[in-house]
Amino acid sequence: MYGSTLRRPGRSAKAYADIALETRVMSASPAQLITLLFEGADAALVKAKAHLIQGQTAQRGQAFSKAIDIIDSGLKSSLDMEAGGELSKNLAQTYDLIIQHLMMANLEADLDRLEIAQKMLANISAGWQQNLANLASTQPS
Known part of the structure; x- marks a missing residue:
């Protein structure tokens, strides 16, 4: 039962990573879920860049698709367009530009x-992290 998995360490590592990610998602707060989405989009873009440089068209397309899906369907x-007002509207437009x-x-x-898209997303992610840090510093201990 375990032998076939042990002979393929890459498969074991992927299974472990999948379980670790699932555990993080299941125990995450809404704010942490947004952070995980930023991390996932960034990881997909790193893969897309590597595949682009290596000329691996099919893998590149998959990585781009994953990043776009995370940005569009996740981030x-x-x-919240009602509660977020102008900020949410601007972020939605920026996400559309990144996707484009x-x-x-x-x-x-x-x-x-x-690289332009990566920098734009990294800037939004950094702003998100700063906002979380600011909120944490104002919370009573």
Whole structure:
């Protein structure tokens, strides 16, 4: 039963990573879930960049698709447009712009566009982390 898994250490590591991620997701607060979405999108973009550089078209497309899905179905769809007002509207437009850059980067194998999108997403993620840190510092102990 265990022998086939032990002969393939890469498979065991992936299974362990999948379980670890599932555990993190199941125990995460809503704010932590957003952080996990940023991490997932970033990881997909790192893979997309590696596949783009290596000329691996199919894998590149999969990685871009995963990042776009996380941004669109995860980050953008989690915005509360009513409560967030202008900020949510601006973030939604920025996510759309990031997605547009990613689609063109994939279509044209354009490393510059990918890096622009990565920087934009990293800036939003950094702002999110700073906001969480600010909130944590104002919470009573």
